[in-house]
Amino acid sequence: MADAMTVRVRQPFDRTLLLVLPAAAFMLLLFVYPFLYGLWLSFQPKDGGALANYSHFFTTDNLWPTIWITLRLALPATLINVGLALPIAYKMRVKSRYQRWVTTILVVPITLGTVLIAEGMLLYFGPKGWLSQFLQLLHIYDGAIRLTHNYWGVLISLVISGFPFAFLLILSYITGIDPVLARAAATLGADPWEQFRHIYLPLLAPGLAMCFCLAFVQAFSVFPSAVLLGSPAGPTRVISIAAYEAAFEQYDYSLASAIAMIMGFVQLVIVAAVLMLRSAFYRGPVVGGKG
Amino acid sequence: MKRDFSELRLDHVTRRFAGAGGKAFNALDELTLTVRRGEFICLLGPSGCGKSTALNCIAGLMNLSGGSIWLDDTRIDTLPPEKRGFGMVFQNYALFPHMSVARNIGFGLRMRGVGAEEAGTRIANALKLVQLTGQAHKLPGQLSGGQQQRVAIARAIVIEPPLILMDEPLSNLDAKLRIETRAEIRRIHHELDRATIYVTHDQDEALSLADRIVVMKDGVVQQIGTPQEVYAQPANLHVARFMGYRNVLTLDVTRQGGDRIEVAGEGIALTGIPKQAVAGPRAAVAIRPEEMVLGDDAGGNVIEGQVANVEYCGRDALLDVVTGGGTRLHVRGAVTIKRGDAVRVHVPAERALVYPAE
Secondary structure, three states: OHHHHHOOOOOOOOHHHHHHHHHHHHHHHHHHHHHHHHHHHHOOOOOOOOOHHHHHHHHOOOOOHHHHHHHHHHHHHHHHHHHHHHHHHHHOOOOOOOHHHHHHHHHHHHHOOHHHHHHHHHHHHOOOOHHHHHHHHOOOOOOOOOOOOOHHHHHHHHHHHHHHHHHHHHHHHHHOOOHHHHHHHHHOOOOHHHHHHHHHHHHHHHHHHHHHHHHHHHHHOOOHHHHHOOOOOOOOOOHHHHHHHHHHOOOOHHHHHHHHHHHHHHHHHHHHHHHHHHOOOOOOOOOOOOO | OOOOOOEEEEEEEEEEEEOHHHOEEEEEEEEEEEEEOOOEEEEEOOOOOOHHHHHHHHHOOOOOOEEEEEEOOEEOOOOOHHHHOOEEEOOOOOOOOOOOHHHHHHHHHHHOOOOHHHHHHHHHHHHHHOOOOOOOOOOHHHOOHHHHHHHHHHHHHOOOOOEEEEEOOOOOOOHHHHHHHHHHHHHHHHHHOOEEEEEEOOHHHHHHHOOEEEEEEOOEEEEEEOHHHHHHOOOOHHHHHHOOOOEEEEEEEEEEEOOEEEEEEOOEEEEEEEOOOOOOOEEEEEEOHHHOEEOOOOOOOEEEEEEEEEEEOOOOEEEEEEEOOOOEEEEEEOOOOOOOOEEEEEOOHHHOEEEEOO
16 A cells, blocks of 8 residues: 555646747747846946946936836826726626627727827817817817826826726626625615625725736836827926937937836836735635535 | 514516517516515425516515515515615525625624624624524635525524525535525524515425415416415416426316316226316326325226336335336335336325316
């Protein structure tokens, strides 16, 4: 008996594991290698010690504030996107005649590129755009409206392009929650708001945290709309513009790599903070018993 | 939300659904029923008979297409579920996965603004009632199916509802636990002295639990009666089939008079009791396997046949007896009987129930 226990049964090699290879190769070549190369490059400045790029960044007046400028755009945009998507997705969780149409219309912007959105916004929100002309025509607001080439233009564009993403993600989380739970809460005396507050919201919290992280990372790396719709020399000089200038105007790849590393680190800090908050919530299955 | 009441009245409650091809059908057709305080009512029927629809209509989870529901003098079918205050136990329990057992049970009290101290006492009492003391801090996912089930019951009764609604609460439990929990439910019902409406497709469950059984089919009530009535005197052939009258023979009517009816055909001649007026030339005779007796009887009603199959059941055996005319009968008999034996079977005339042929 003891002998039989020690005989090791050799598992036959599972050949479906080979299907992982293309993806693994892809990751190595297009992510791991460039990342490590960039990290190494950031410690090889044109002149000075290994940390010269980093000390340059944090002591130069048009570099280090880009962190705050980017956060000032990315955090509100993410909060607005998640905050808008949550109630709409909650309403859309029940099948209705309009559900498919509303969902389609809300998701359309995801198919438009950032540049296309920027073009449209310049036409619509610009000083001589439709919105401005319309408001002036009806004498609702006669003053000058500036929603492009400043902070607001970039923020609006981040909301337009980021919303569908947050909406789809939250919708999939919400439809995963067993609607019988809310019905059970109703029979126990919970009105619709209390059903949302005590049942849906706590069960959604981990999903919302995840959605926040993904939407934030996307918004933090904003580049085209900051150039096209913002004022890239001033209030919307985001961190990716600083990296771009370092790489393609000053041809200092080493500094650009350092800026990219700092950018990644800031994203990591925010994501880690949100994920730590997430662990405070219940994260098990979202059904109420045996199915 | 009232705690005390004397009766719940369902008045022609109807629920329509859009069916295939846009044709509407009645999932629940004019259900009229009065439930008195202290009563245990079972809605019994096969799946799709409208019993769960009826329960959801009473709970307020589904709107009525017609009719009305009254709690004494208050019309309640226009109220949302949270204003009705009925306790409901769902088939898959619907426990809140992110709340501990105690918080699950206390949820209804919290929604009613019951103070922490009183809530604590009532939660502890409810836990004791369902015998789950000591499990208060666990999450539902850490409990077994039977325990989850009892949490669901505790959560529904802790709010002291006038009416407790149960939607097949035992269907996810194994056979042994099902019988134990069944007794628990009956005990709790008596202890609370409220009314319970219980939905099931299992006639044993209905017979053992209910004060009155409502047998349903295709949204229509077939019979309302005590377990004894429904078991021994099914109102129609459908109820008879559902209550275990496995032998249904469609034969020609030969004589009809008084409280007896004679039918014959396929080499069989039987005398039975008409349970419904038989107008046509043919009638259906319904007989339970356990009410057919092996052996001769002076009173007639004897059928001859050969044993074609034997299912051993422990105390006795379930026999398939095939008559000379090729009719297959289900009969209970002694375990000594073998396949191929020639047997004579008789049934008392008062236990051969005759209905119009379908």
